[in-house]
Structures are given as C-alpha cells and as structure tokens.
Amino acid sequence: MKIALTIAGSDSSAGAGIQADIKTMTLNGVYAESAITALTAQNTTGVYDILESSPEFLKAQLDAIFDDIYPDSVKIGMVSSKALIEVIADCLKERKTKNIVVDPVMVATSGSKLLLDDSIETLMQKLLPLADLLTPNIPEAEILSGIEIKSIDDMEEAAKIISEKFSCKTLIKGGHKLNDANDYLYSEGKGVWFKGERIDNPNTHGTGCTLSSAIAANLSKGFSMEEAIKMAKDFLSAALKDGLNLGKGSGPMNHAFDIKDKYKKLGENR
Ligand SMILES: Nc1ncnc2c1ncn2[C@@H]1O[C@H](COP(=O)(O)OP(=O)(O)OP(=O)(O)O)[C@@H](O)[C@H]1O
Numbered sequence: 001m002k003i004a005l006t007i008a009g010s011d012s013s014a015g016a017g018i019q020a021d022i023k024t025m026t027l028n029g030v031y032a033e034s035a036i037t038a039l040t041a042q043n044t045t046g047v048y049d050i051l052e053s054s055p056e057f058l059k060a061q062l063d064a065i066f067d068d069i070y071p072d073s074v075k076i077g078m079v080s081s082k083a084l085i086e087v088i089a090d091c092l093k094e095r096k097t098k099n100i101v102v103d104p105v106m107v108a109t110s111g112s113k114l115l116l117d118d119s120i121e122t123l124m125q126k127l128l129p130l131a132d133l134l135t136p137n138i139p140e141a142e143i144l145s146g147i148e149i150k151s152i153d154d155m156e157e158a159a160k161i162i163s164e165k166f167s168c169k170t171l172i173k174g175g176h177k178l179n180d181a182n183d184y185l186y187s188e189g190k191g192v193w194f195k196g197e198r199i200d201n202p203n204t205h206g207t208g209c210t211l212s213s214a215i216a217a218n219l220s221k222g223f224s225m226e227e228a229i230k231m232a233k234d235f236l237s238a239a240l241k242d243g244l245n246l247g248k249g250s251g252p253m254n255h256a257f258d259i260k261d262k263y264k265k266l267g268e269n270r
C-alpha cells in the first residue's frame with residue numbers, strides 16, 4: 001500500500017486540518033500518517049484557541065514516522081511559527097522526501113490567523129523552495145507573488161511569479177474568491193486551467209486541505225501532477241456535492257460520500 005504523510009494542525013470539528021487530510025487520504029486509497037503541528041479548538045464558526053506542538057515534539061513525531069513507515073508523499077498544511085517551519089524543512093531535506101505538496105495556510109475560512117505574520121518570511125525562505133507543488137488560494141497567492149489578483153490574467157501572472165520564485169509547480173485556487181471553481185497550474189514554463197463545476201454549497205470548510213491531501217495521495221500512487229490534480233478536484237467536487245450541512249457556520253464536506261450507505265445499512269435494524 002502507498003503511504004501519504006500529513007504535517008498539519010488538528011481541527012477539533014474535523015472539517016479541515018489533520019482530520020480532513022486523514023479522511024481524504026484514506027478514501028483515496030493510501031495509508032495516512034500524521035505529524036501534528038498544533039491543536040486548534042475550532043468549529044464551523046471560528047478558531048477559539050491554539051496550542052502549538054513544541055519544535056522538539058514535532059521533530060520526535062517526524063523521526064518516529066520516517067524511521068519506520070517512510071511516506072511516498074508529504075502534504076504540509078498549517079504551520080504557525082518559525083521554529084516549527086525550520087524543523088519540517090530540516091527533516092524534509094535530511095530524509096530526502098519526494099512528492100511534497102505545500103498548502104501555505106495563512107488564514108482560516110472563518111477569518112482566524114493560522115500563521116504568525118513574522119513567520120511568512122521563514123516559510124518563503126525555508127519551506128516553499130522544497131515543495132514540488134504549492135497550492136495557495138487567492139489571498140495567499142497575493143502575498144507570495146507580491147501582486148494584487150483581481151482578474152484571470154492576474155491569477156496566471158501570479159502563478160508564474162510564485163513558480164519561478166520558489167522553483168516549483170504552483171496551483172492557484174480560484175475557489176470561492178475568483179473565477180468560480182477554476183484553478184490554474186503553472187509548471188516549467190507552461191500553464192494549464194483545471195475547470196471545476198461550481199457547487200452551490202456554503203459549507204466549504206476544509207476545501208483547501210482536502211484538495212492538497214488528495215493531490216498528495218494521488219502522487220503517492222504514481223500519477224503525474226496533472227492527473228493527480230484532476231482526480232483531486234473530482235473527489236472534492238463529489239464531497240461538496242453530497243450536501244452535508246452541519247454546524248452554525250461554514251460546515252464540513254462529506255469526505256465519505258462514496259461509502260456512507262454501506263455503513264448506514266449496518267445500523268438499520270437497531
Ligand atoms: N463552491 C465550490 N464548488 C466547487 N469547487 C469549489 C468551490 N469552492 C472551492 N472549490 C474548489 O476547492 C478547492 C479549494 O479552493 P479554496 O479557494 O476553497 O481553497 P482554500 O481557500 O485554501 O480552502 P479553505 O477553505 O480550506 O481555506 C479548489 O479546487 C476550488 O476550486
């Protein structure tokens with residue numbers, strides 16, 4: 001079985017973060033491992049508290065993982081501080097990790113900051129140059145490229161700038177901000193659009209986490225970057241389309257859309 005590792009924060013409401021990543025990787029047919037950068041006290045309405053892992057404890061988690069079950073791909077999500085970014089960067093270099101997907105999570109959908117302002121520079125210097133793929137949303141792409149994104153042309157320009165700056169492929173997500181569900185990949189001098197069907201569902205908590213971990217799972221299985229992105233978008237669209245509606249804010253998607261009926265039947269006679 002192929003293995004994917006997520007290095008990210010825990011979301012107590014399980015719509016985003018580590019929990020979304022493990023569900024996504026599992027349902028995309030790979031074995032999921034996790035190294036937790038922070039615990040968040042979070043639900044669909046906001047992030048109420050954050051308890052960071054110490055750098056020593058994050059390193060201990062990564063060593064335990066890499067010494068035993070070596071991953072075929074790594075997805076990195078919320079990493080809030082400089083010291084944690086450095087631990088991850090050192091580990092990825094030392095362990096010669098392949099298929100690194102970085103979702104440069106900065107702000108939650110609910111508006112809470114998940115990356116300290118003074119850590120952005122460290123992220124850009126130490127972690128992003130190690131990535132095979134970056135998956136910023138529009139506000140993150142504006143910060144990483146240094147340009148304002150107001151149009152489709154700006155999206156294409158920003159992807160090129162980010163890709164050249166960090167020497168990696170860059171997928172800018174149109175998402176709920178611009179150009180509906182269409183995302184743009186820039187890679188080695190060439191751009192390609194991934195057109196998605198816009199699904200009218202306000203419950204989009206964890207869409208970015210889900211997309212990046214599905215891409216990592218698909219890379220683990222040996223698919224090309226373009227195939228991995230296409231399949232990840234199909235998985236995300238199906239999870240959104242299932243129409244789960246939980247919580248008072250922007251709720252989670254149903255990652256288990258494909259198998260939910262199988263297990264529902266087991267309880268039907270009770
Ligand atoms: N309503 C929608 N219908 C279909 N696809 C969507 C919708 N909203 C977002 N997406 C897709 O979800 C993926 C994640 O994009 P999004 O812009 O939501 O990322 P994000 O802002 O990082 O996510 P998050 O909400 O986890 O922070 C992209 O492929 C995007 O096109």
Ligand SMILES: Cc1ncc(COP(=O)(O)O)c(N)n1
Nearest residue numbers: 009016017078108109205206
């Ligand atoms: C632990 C954690 N990681 C990532 C996100 C971003 O996801 P979203 O933007 O959907 O809130 C989050 N809210 N919490």
